[in-house]
Amino acid sequence: MDKLIIGDLEIRNRLFIGSGKFANEAIIKDIMAETGVEVVTVALRRVDLKNSQNNVLNHIPKETILMPNTSGARTAEEAVRIARLARASGCGNWIKIEVISDNKYLLPDNNETIKATEILSAEGFVVLPYMHPDLYAAKALEKAGAAAIMPLGAPIGTNRGLKTKEIIRILIEECTLPIIVDAGIGKPSEALEAMEMGAAAVLVNTAIATAGDPLLMAKAFSQAVQAGRQAFLAQPGQTVDYARASSPLTGFLQD
Amino acid sequence: MTVTINGEQVEVATGTTLISYLKEKELPMEGLIIEYNGTIIYQDDWEKIEFIEGDKIEILTFVGGG
Numbered sequence: 164m165d166k167l168i169i170g171d172l173e174i175r176n177r178l179f180i181g182s183g184k185f186a187n188e189a190i191i192k193d194i195m196a197e198t199g200v201e202v203v204t205v206a207l208r209r210v211d212l213k214n215s216q217n218n219v220l221n222h223i224p225k226e227t228i229l230m231p232n233t234s235g236a237r238t239a240e241e242a243v244r245i246a247r248l249a250r251a252s253g254c255g256n257w258i259k260i261e262v263i264s265d266n267k268y269l270l271p272d273n274n275e276t277i278k279a280t281e282i283l284s285a286e287g288f289v290v291l292p293y294m295h296p297d298l299y300a301a302k303a304l305e306k307a308g309a310a311a312i313m314p315l316g317a318p319i320g321t322n323r324g325l326k327t328k329e330i331i332r333i334l335i336e337e338c339t340l341p342i343i344v345d346a347g348i349g350k351p352s353e354a355l356e357a358m359e360m361g362a363a364a365v366l367v368n369t370a371i372a373t374a375g376d377p378l379l380m381a382k383a384f385s386q387a388v389q390a391g392r393q394a395f396l397a398q399p400g401q402t403v404d405y406a407r408a409s410s411p412l413t414g415f416l417q418d
Numbered sequence: 419m420t421v422t423i424n425g426e427q428v429e430v431a432t433g434t435t436l437i438s439y440l441k442e443k444e445l446p447m448e449g450l451i452i453e454y455n456g457t458i459i460y461q462d463d464w465e466k467i468e469f470i471e472g473d474k475i476e477i478l479t480f481v482g483g484g
Contacts, residue, residue, distance in 0.1 A: 181482075181483060181484025182482040182483060182484070183481075183482040183483045183484040184482065184484070185482060188482055204483055204484055205480040205481065205482065205483050206480065206481050206482065206483025206484075207451065207478050207479075207480060207481075208478065208479065208480075208481045209424040209425070209476065209477065209478055210424065210445060210450065210477045210478060210479050212423065212424060212426075212443055212477070215444075217481075218446065218448070218449040218479055218480060218481075219480050219481050219482045220449050220480050229480075231480065231483075232483055232484070234483055234484075247458060248451050248453060248458060248476075248478060249451070249480075251451050251458040251460060252449070252451050252480065254480075319484065320484075346484075366484075368484030369484065
């Protein structure tokens with residue numbers, strides 16, 4: 164069986180989803196039931212003491228692998244604090260490290276991310292760092308104890324696709340940890356392309372949550388991720404510059 | 419007395435406990451994460467917390483996020 168192992172968990176479905184931006188969070192449960200998605204990200208925030216609070220976990224099945232993120236953290240120290248708080252919820256020890264101080268493009272700070280990864284992996288977290296694709300930073304994250312590497316395809320929420328494709332290709336080739344493309348993937352074809360290249364998984368939020376029909380889009384993503392993975396495992400044939408006939412070049416009728 | 423809850427200064431009666439505050443605010447006990455003066459407090463220990471002047475309390479929960 165083709166299984167993805169992260170931490171000590173076996174994951175069958177290589178589409179991970181984010182739970183943000185859904186106009187109706189109740190649809191998350193339907194998405195998970197119909198696609199078999201197993202990993203979902205959530206964020207940690209202050210309770211609104213003035214208004215009634217909706218807990219997103221009400222819409223996420225109990226058996227889900229939760230991946231809380233450290234969004235809002237601007238430094239490694241803040242990310243570590245958020246991660247520890249998230250773990251105190253009793254919802255597991257996975258953490259998506261997100262350290263961002265750039266408010267325009269929301270690009271992750273690789274240096275702070277590496278520092279946070281080192282601290283949290285030593286504390287027993289399964290650390291999945293969101294990073295700006297860079298080979299040296301990826302190697303440093305591996306050394307720091309990350310469980311997977313999550314390079315961005317394009318800035319968060321832009322739906323612009325695999326703009327960082329060439330570097331992601333290099334990370335896939337050079338890193339021993341699973342590469343999970345996170346952020347920017349806007350269409351199933353882009354998720355398929357990432358998987359076909361050998362990405363271990365993709366994490367999609369905005370493209371599903373803001374689609375006209377989120378459930379249908381989630382199904383399309385799920386199929387694309389499966390197709391891409393199968394294509395990768397099937398080992399695509401080589402590309403060449405000149406035509407090579409697919410039919411025999413002997414036995415023509417005019418001979 | 420004054421305590422800081424989720425970054426805002428709040429007046430609470432002497433003797434207010436964490437549990438009584440959560441009940442007063444009608445917050446569901448499920449899914450809350452509490453940080454009390456910088457220390458994470460697990461649910462089993464919530465009943466031991468009685469607010470004192472100057473306390474800093476964070477009451478957190480999971481929301482949708484990517």
